[in-house]
Amino acid sequence: MMNIHHKLKLHNGTEIPILGLGTYSADGGRTTAETVKAALELGYRSIDTASFYNNEKEVGEGIKESAVYRSDVFVTTKLWNDDHGYDKALKAFEASLQRLDLNYVDLYLIHWPGKDKYVETWKALERLYDEGLVKAIGVSNFKEHHLKTLMSASNEKPVVNQIELHPRLTSESLREYCKRMDIKVEAWSPLANGRLLNEPTINYIAKKHTRTPAQIILRWHIQNDIIIIPKTSSKKRLVENASIFDFRLSMEEMNLIDSLNMNERIGQDPDKLLF
Template structure:
């Protein structure tokens, strides 16, 4: 059970990945994303999650450079976008991301969505990047069980991470069980359901018991479920609050009551039916 913001899970290739990080989806390139990343790093965050399609890799890289924190102390994730999938185009997209970030290597590189008839070729490119030492770990995002099974057939490397929409309304237990069994670390995007759960009476009630807000209750629930979590915020106060989840523990009863909120309800696209 993570006790500190800097605590890490150990991925299936023995690389350490922080349990907690900052997501920068929708953070505007330039000042906004730079301030958010700098704030997070100053507060002790070690993990930053971006993607080519977010359009803010250069700002993330600049903030990392300005932070004065040694590169090896930080864990940086980025992702290949759908229109760049395929073997050669992925290798090219990776170089663009690496240049924008201004980094020699990326800690975790993900396939952003399971683009049909493309993701297996894309994965071969990720395997090459991994073997070349350009990335420390490779994984996927938004993959369902059947996508993972398909990918793992004929692949040399099992994904280290699967980053998916995950929150109390979408707890994806069968997917989580499959990932556990195959030593694929589950990671949550939109852990707060884009703010839709912050007025939930149950989460407010559990929060009052622990002196925490509903967001902190959800993020703690993620961690106790052994799910890496990367809440997005550009507000310094919120970035600090989100990380203030290591000084209390939810009871097994709390955990189950939160699990019971599941409705298999998404705020993002369905990985089996998306058109971008």
Template sequence: MIHLDEGTVLANGVNMPWVGLGTCKLRHPQAVERAVHAALDAGYRSIDTAAIYQNETEIGNALQKSTVSRELLFITTKLWNASHGYNNTLAAFDESRRKLGVDYIDLYMIHWPIKGQIKETWRALEILYNRGDIRAIGVSNFGVSDLEELIRHCEIKPLVNQVEYHPRLSQKKLMHFCHQNNIQVEAWSPLMQGEILHESLILQIAEKHGKTPAQVVLRWALQNGIPVIPKSATPHRIRENIDIFDFELPIEDMVNIHFLNENRRIGPDSGLYFYD
């Protein structure tokens, strides 16, 4: 069984929680702080944000008010497209760290691959990592070709690749490549913005286990070895999304959910967007 107080261990030995709070599109200060407090109270220790979300300051304010000690938290933020390049990356990191009000960031990521910029941008992340300002460095929305390009030039491989992942988009080729290169995949939009929760198979499995459709889908991801960062601003949904450690999906349920794959995205594809 996978347990709440455990996590996946990255290639450098850093422990990354299985479930984090996604905060994309959460911008109203009170909503952000309420969501972070609800998450921490429910047992979350991972909070995911990005410079482009424009809520790092609000998240930082919530963290300062929390009684959870800093060393128990896993804070992720991401470098936006306009800040690529060696010097720009160093400056953007310092700005994110200042807004979050922390001495270090647990996971810092390149948000999207930008053609011609990855090498110098990644060099800056490696410097920050070697200085101890970041515990883990990673990428987001990188496909196989993007990762191959980065790996050809880097000294430190990315430890995490955060991508769209849910039962309609299982990304088998990418999963295999990341596994072969000791890159942990993390799922954004694991609930497919709620669309997958109306799938009849998911509803049937949820009823069988006495769980909600969201809990079934999130548990499916965890049993595939994929940490998740479901987004919600609603306290009871936040609590529901982490209440997935008291049951296990049998192999037949796992296989049946796997066959829901249609290679269908709800978000942009890195091969088509943000690449020039």
């Protein structure tokens, strides 16, 4: 049985916890620091931030204020769209590291592919990786064609692709492609930003297991080997979202949740966010 410390091995040998805390719009300021600290003290070992979230400083504070060693925490941050290009990417990373007040990050991601600069940007990430300033490099919001272009022009393959993924957007073919390439898939908005919590099928399965709808959705992800980073600023929900390792969905229940797919996005289509 998995537990809160369960990790997935990335193709470069590093390991990422299957459960992390998302921090996008985590209510800013001290709330972020306090939520990060609370999550770590509850057993979370992975925090997802981004320069775009404007909270790297508070994420760093939360880690320092917790009783958990830095080396036991997996920190992900991301390069924002304005910072594409080799030199800009190096500068953006340095600024993120300073805001986090850390010596290294565990995973650095290109936040969005954009039009045509991501290969050049990736070269900067490869350099940061070679220099040991990041333990692993990956991407976010990349479709199969972006991954193919990137990999055909690069030495390093991304370890992770962080994509919008939930029962309304199951992206099976992209997941299948990532699996073949040994790129782990990480779900952003794993709870569809809270929009599926009243969905009847999810509620029917939740009742059967005496669990909450959120726990059913998160369990569906981890049974699919998907890394999850649900965001919450509530201590009660931090506990709830981590209490998913002591029950199992049947194949039939997994299939029922799969059937909720409508290819429906909350966020932008990466092919339409061109910069």
